[in-house]
Amino acid sequence: MPPVSFPPLTALRAFEAAIRHGRMTRAAEELGVTHGAISRQVRLLEDSFGTQLMTRSPSGLVPTETGVALAQHLSRGFREIEAGVAMLRADAGGVLDVSCLGTFTLRWLIPRLGRFATAHPGLEVRLSQSDAPCDFSRGRYDVAIRVTDHDLPAGTHVTTLFAERFGPVLAPALAARLALRSPADLIRAPRLWARTRPGAWADWGARSGCAVHEGGTAYEHFYFLLEAAAAGLGAAIAPEPHVADDLAAGRLVAPFGFLPSGLSYVAVRRLDAPRKARAFCDWIGREAAG
Amino acid sequence: MPPVSFPPLTALRAFEAAIRHGRMTRAAEELGVTHGAISRQVRLLEDSFGTQLMTRSPSGLVPTETGVALAQHLSRGFREIEAGVAMLRADAGGVLDVSCLGTFTLRWLIPRLGRFATAHPGLEVRLSQSDAPCDFSRGRYDVAIRVTDHDLPAGTHVTTLFAERFGPVLAPALAARLALRSPADLIRAPRLWARTRPGAWADWGARSGCAVHEGGTAYEHFYFLLEAAAAGLGAAIAPEPHVADDLAAGRLVAPFGFLPSGLSYVAVRRLDAPRKARAFCDWIGREAAG
DNA sequence: GGGTGGCTGTGAGATTTACTCACATCAATC
DNA sequence: GATTGATGTGAGTAAATCTCACAGCCACCC
Known part of the structure; x- marks a missing residue:
C-alpha cells in the first residue's frame, strides 16, 4: 500500500489535471482515461482528506481555496517530474x-x-x-x-x-523431376552453397549419414542462394527459420525435413x-x- | 492506463527513494512495502526507458549519471507534492x-x-x-x-x-408488581416524562389506541428519565435505540414492544x-x- | 575454506487499485 | 420540452502492485 504520507499519486494527478483544465472531461482526455475515472479519483482524494477541493457545476469545476493551494503545489511537483522524465526520454531514445x-x-x-x-x-x-x-x-x-x-x-x-535446425531445400518442380526418395538421392541435385557457410553440406552429410558431393555453385550471400534454389537451379542447405516463409508459400520444399545442427x-x-x-x-x- | 508522458508514478517514487537511501531495503521501509516491490518497480522503470539508472552492489546502490539527474528532478517534484499534501493535511484535520x-x-x-x-x-x-x-x-x-x-x-x-420506534419501558420489578396484561394497564403505572418530549405519552397513546393519563413526574433530561424508570419510579415512553442496551442488560423491560413513531x-x-x-x-x- | 549477514532478483500467486461500461442526474440553452 | 454537455456511480473487469519464499552474490569474519 502507498506510504501514509501520500494519498494515491494517481488521484493527485487526476485532481491537478481536472483543476488545470477546469473540466473532468478534458482532464480525462489528457490522461487517457474516462471521465468516470477522474471523477472517482477526485472523490477518493476528497474523502481521504475529509475536505472538499472543488465545486462542480455544469459549466465546469471551480476549485475551493484549499483546492487552489493544493493544485499549485501539485502542478509544480508534476512539472518537475515531467522535466526529469523528458530528459531521460531524450537520452534514452536514440x-x-x-x-x-x-x-x-x-x-x-x-x-x-x-x-x-x-x-x-x-x-x-x-x-x-x-x-x-x-x-x-x-x-x-x-x-x-x-x-x-x-x-x-x-x-x-x-x-x-x-x-538451429537445418536441411536441404529446393524448388518443388525440381524435386518432382528428380523423383527423390531418400536423402541420399540429393546427390543427383545440383549442389548450391553460400560462401558464408562453406561447410554446410558436409555438416549436414555428417548429421544425416548421407554422402554429399563437393563442388557445385557458390553464391556470395545466403539470400542469393535461396533465390537460386527457388528458381530450380539446385538444392541448398538452409536453416529452418530462414526458409519458413518460403516453405509456407510453396516456393521451396524440404522433402527430408530438418536436423539439429548442433548450433x-x-x-x-x-x-x-x-x-x-x-x-x-x-x-x-x-x-x-x- | 497511465498517460503516455509518464511511466508509473509508483515506479518513479520507488526509484527516487532507493537512490536517496542508497539501498532498496531502506526505501522499502520508508514506503511500507517489501524490498521485492522496490526491486521490481526500479526494474520496470529501467526497462521502460531502456536505460540503466543505477548499479547494484552488495554495499548498496550507486546511481548512474543519468540516474542522478533523474533522481534530482524527482526529489524536487515529490517534495513539492509532499508540501501540498502536508498543507492539506494540516487544514483538513481539525x-x-x-x-x-x-x-x-x-x-x-x-x-x-x-x-x-x-x-x-x-x-x-x-x-x-x-x-x-x-x-x-x-x-x-x-x-x-x-x-x-x-x-x-x-x-x-x-x-x-x-x-424511530418508541414504546413504554419500566423496571422489571415494577412490571411484575403491576401485573401488566395489556398496554392499557399502563395507566396504573406512575407516568414519567421528559421536558424535551412533552407529547411523548400522547403520541404513543394515539398510535397504540390506549388512553393515557396526564401529569406524572417530569425530568429535565431524557437520561434522568431513563434512570428513574430503571429505578422503578414509573414508566416512560422511550425510543428503541436509546434503551436497546438497557433492555439487553435487563435493567428495563418493554412489555408491549415498540411502534413506529412516524419520525x-x-x-x-x-x-x-x-x-x-x-x-x-x-x-x-x-x-x-x- | 566455511559460515554469516545483508544486499538484490524473481517465480508464482494474491491483493488492491484503477478503470470501463452503461447508465443516471442535473443544469444551461434553445 | 428537447438537446447538449457536464459530473456521479453500480457492477464488473483488467491491470498494477504487492507479498511470500526463496535464490544468488559479495564482503566480512573466523
Missing part, C-alpha cells in the same frame, strides 16, 4: 546498434521488428550485417546476433534464441551494455520462444 | 462540530465513535447537545442529528439514519458543508444501516 546475420535479419528479424518498435517508442534499432565473430571492443554495436559456431567473447551475456542462434551483449540492449535481448528472447 | 440529541449521543453515537476516529485519524468530532431546530446560519456546527419533528432548513442535505433520525448538513461533514454523514448512515 539508437541501438545490432549486428546481425544478413539472411536471419531479412527473413526473421525485420518482419518482427515492428513489435519491438511499438513496445519501445523513440528507440531506433539500427541493423548491420555481419557474420564475423563478436567483437564488442570496437564499440560498433550493442548487440550481436550470431550462430554459436564461434567462441563468444568473455564478459558477455548470452541470450539463446533457438537451436544455436544467440543474442550477445556486453555485461555492462546500456539498458536498452538488455531490453532488446529480453524482447528477442521472448519472440524466439513464442 | 474539528468537526456535530450537534446531537443528548441521549442519542450518549447511548448510541459515542459507543460507535471509535470506529469513525479509526477511519479518520486527525479529525476530531466535537459533540454538542441540542434538540433545538437546526440552524446552520450561526455556524456553530457542521452536522446536526435530529428527529424529524421539526421542519428542516432549506439548502441542506439529509441523511436518514433510521425510522426519523436524520443527520443534516449544509449543501456546501466541508467534505468531512459529508464523510461523517456517510459514515453514520452506514453505521445506522449495519
Whole structure:
C-alpha cells in the first residue's frame, strides 16, 4: 500500500489535471482515461482528506481555496517530474546498434521488428550485417546476433534464441523431376552453397549419414542462394527459420525435413551494455520462444 | 492506463527513494512495502526507458549519471507534492462540530465513535447537545442529528439514519408488581416524562389506541428519565435505540414492544458543508444501516 | 575454506487499485 | 420540452502492485 504520507499519486494527478483544465472531461482526455475515472479519483482524494477541493457545476469545476493551494503545489511537483522524465526520454531514445546475420535479419528479424518498435517508442534499432565473430571492443554495436559456431567473447551475456535446425531445400518442380526418395538421392541435385557457410553440406552429410558431393555453385550471400534454389537451379542447405516463409508459400520444399545442427542462434551483449540492449535481448528472447 | 508522458508514478517514487537511501531495503521501509516491490518497480522503470539508472552492489546502490539527474528532478517534484499534501493535511484535520440529541449521543453515537476516529485519524468530532431546530446560519456546527419533528432548513442535505420506534419501558420489578396484561394497564403505572418530549405519552397513546393519563413526574433530561424508570419510579415512553442496551442488560423491560413513531433520525448538513461533514454523514448512515 | 549477514532478483500467486461500461442526474440553452 | 454537455456511480473487469519464499552474490569474519 502507498506510504501514509501520500494519498494515491494517481488521484493527485487526476485532481491537478481536472483543476488545470477546469473540466473532468478534458482532464480525462489528457490522461487517457474516462471521465468516470477522474471523477472517482477526485472523490477518493476528497474523502481521504475529509475536505472538499472543488465545486462542480455544469459549466465546469471551480476549485475551493484549499483546492487552489493544493493544485499549485501539485502542478509544480508534476512539472518537475515531467522535466526529469523528458530528459531521460531524450537520452534514452536514440539508437541501438545490432549486428546481425544478413539472411536471419531479412527473413526473421525485420518482419518482427515492428513489435519491438511499438513496445519501445523513440528507440531506433539500427541493423548491420555481419557474420564475423563478436567483437564488442570496437564499440560498433550493442548487440550481436550470431550462430554459436564461434567462441563468444568473455564478459558477455548470452541470450539463446533457438537451436538451429537445418536441411536441404529446393524448388518443388525440381524435386518432382528428380523423383527423390531418400536423402541420399540429393546427390543427383545440383549442389548450391553460400560462401558464408562453406561447410554446410558436409555438416549436414555428417548429421544425416548421407554422402554429399563437393563442388557445385557458390553464391556470395545466403539470400542469393535461396533465390537460386527457388528458381530450380539446385538444392541448398538452409536453416529452418530462414526458409519458413518460403516453405509456407510453396516456393521451396524440404522433402527430408530438418536436423539439429548442433548450433544455436544467440543474442550477445556486453555485461555492462546500456539498458536498452538488455531490453532488446529480453524482447528477442521472448519472440524466439513464442 | 497511465498517460503516455509518464511511466508509473509508483515506479518513479520507488526509484527516487532507493537512490536517496542508497539501498532498496531502506526505501522499502520508508514506503511500507517489501524490498521485492522496490526491486521490481526500479526494474520496470529501467526497462521502460531502456536505460540503466543505477548499479547494484552488495554495499548498496550507486546511481548512474543519468540516474542522478533523474533522481534530482524527482526529489524536487515529490517534495513539492509532499508540501501540498502536508498543507492539506494540516487544514483538513481539525474539528468537526456535530450537534446531537443528548441521549442519542450518549447511548448510541459515542459507543460507535471509535470506529469513525479509526477511519479518520486527525479529525476530531466535537459533540454538542441540542434538540433545538437546526440552524446552520450561526455556524456553530457542521452536522446536526435530529428527529424529524421539526421542519428542516432549506439548502441542506439529509441523511436518514433510521425510522424511530418508541414504546413504554419500566423496571422489571415494577412490571411484575403491576401485573401488566395489556398496554392499557399502563395507566396504573406512575407516568414519567421528559421536558424535551412533552407529547411523548400522547403520541404513543394515539398510535397504540390506549388512553393515557396526564401529569406524572417530569425530568429535565431524557437520561434522568431513563434512570428513574430503571429505578422503578414509573414508566416512560422511550425510543428503541436509546434503551436497546438497557433492555439487553435487563435493567428495563418493554412489555408491549415498540411502534413506529412516524419520525426519523436524520443527520443534516449544509449543501456546501466541508467534505468531512459529508464523510461523517456517510459514515453514520452506514453505521445506522449495519 | 566455511559460515554469516545483508544486499538484490524473481517465480508464482494474491491483493488492491484503477478503470470501463452503461447508465443516471442535473443544469444551461434553445 | 428537447438537446447538449457536464459530473456521479453500480457492477464488473483488467491491470498494477504487492507479498511470500526463496535464490544468488559479495564482503566480512573466523
